Amino acid sequence: MDTLAWVAEPGRDLLARVDAVLAASGAPADHPIWPLLRRVGALPGDVLEAYCGFAPDRLVAAGERVRVRAETYAEERADLAAAVAATDWTGTAASAFEQRWAALGEHLGGAAAPDAPSLAGRLAATASYVDDVAAWMRDARDDLAHEVATALGSQEAVRLRVDSPGGNGSAVSAATIGVAVLAVADRQSGAAEEVAERWAGRLAELPFRPFAQSSGGGRADGTTNIPL
Amino acid sequence: MRIGQLADRLEGAGERLAAGAGALSDADPGAAAFGADQPGRLGAVGRLLHERWSGALAVRAREAAAHGARLVDGADLLGTAAERYRGADASARSRHDIEAQ
Numbered sequence: 001m002d003t004l005a006w007v008a009e010p011g012r013d014l015l016a017r018v019d020a021v022l023a024a025s026g027a028p029a030d031h032p033i034w035p036l037l038r039r040v041g042a043l044p045g046d047v048l049e050a051y052c053g054f055a056p057d058r059l060v061a062a063g064e065r066v067r068v069r070a071e072t073y074a075e076e077r078a079d080l081a082a083a084v085a086a087t088d089w090t091g092t093a094a095s096a097f098e099q100r101w102a103a104l105g106e107h108l109g110g111a112a113a114p115d116a117p118s119l120a121g122r123l124a125a126t127a128s129y130v131d132d133v134a135a136w137m138r139d140a141r142d143d144l145a146h147e148v149a150t151a152l153g154s155q156e157a158v159r160l161r162v163d164s165p166g167g168n169g170s171a172v173s174a175a176t177i178g179v180a181v182l183a184v185a186d187r188q189s190g191a192a193e194e195v196a197e198r199w200a201g202r203l204a205e206l207p208f209r210p211f212a213q214s215s216g217g218g219r220a221d222g223t224t225n226i227p228l
Numbered sequence: 229m230r231i232g233q234l235a236d237r238l239e240g241a242g243e244r245l246a247a248g249a250g251a252l253s254d255a256d257p258g259a260a261a262f263g264a265d266q267p268g269r270l271g272a273v274g275r276l277l278h279e280r281w282s283g284a285l286a287v288r289a290r291e292a293a294a295h296g297a298r299l300v301d302g303a304d305l306l307g308t309a310a311e312r313y314r315g316a317d318a319s320a321r322s323r324h325d326i327e328a329q
Contacts, residue, residue, distance in 0.1 A: 047270065053260075062255045080237060101302065107298075122287075126281075129284065133281070199280065
């Protein structure tokens with residue numbers, strides 16, 4: 001259970017009041033809540049509900065399934081490489097196949113490393129991307145939890161409870177709390193967009209190169225020797 | 229290892245790769261898990277993050293299917309080469325038997 005889960009219930013109550021006051025009374029015309037409301041396009045209570053709905057553990061589990069598959073690719077390549085090496089075959093056809101296998105094996109990938117230019121690497125990058133999204137969700141939840149906890153103990157929260165709903169004091173208090181919550185949504189949305197941008201290149205399709213970078217023909221010695 | 233056996237191993241790997249391609253979409257927990265159903269910029273960010281994920285899974289599936297087919301093609305080439313060598317070997321033995329008579 002993270003901090004947001006602890007403050008969610010009292011936070012819901014507080015932000016429901018904030019939303020109600022903002023809807024009924026608005027806020028002073030020059031209050032910084034207006035540009036934030038325009039940028040976020042949601043009320044403070046919506047932000048809390050949205051972040052409470054994040055399920056980073058489900059994303060990590062999804063990433064793990066993809067990572068296991070990446071490791072399967074690397075194992076498959078190792079098994080095939082051992083089979084190719086164990087085939088005692090020389091001659092022109094053997095050399096041509098060796099080059100073909102070098103390209104096929106290189107594309108499949110020898111390690112589930114996110115930066116590797118191979119299918120195993122691309123799968124690992126896909127898993128790491130969703131891990132990064134899950135990490136962002138946890139950061140966002142912590143960020144919001146801190147602001148909600150601070151708001152719960154603030155003078156503005158007390159004023160929202162004791163002042164009459166239509167009063168100017170309530171409107172300013174609601175707007176002040178609203179700014180703290182919407183600012184989290186604003187900066188965390190930016191952070192999430194950076195995550196998406198950071199991974200874009202490593203998630204793109206990997207073209208197949210018919211000739212491997214590391215291929216070297218070693219089986220064409222002018223004679224043909226083949227176990228049939 | 230014999231060439232026919234290597235061809236079988238390559239073909240099996242290609243078929244496993246291609247068969248697993250379709251299963252990759254099972255790893256998608258859905259757009260809502262990314263917050264795509266939320267209002268305003270919250271939902272826009274969720275949709276962006278999910279589109280990256282589901283798009284990447286679709287590309288991975290396409291790559292796996294294509295490479296599985298390449299491995300099977302490689303197995304076919306090996307099989308053809310082995311057949312050709314077998315034919316050449318058989319005719320050489322036949323010539324040798326005739327000349328020896």
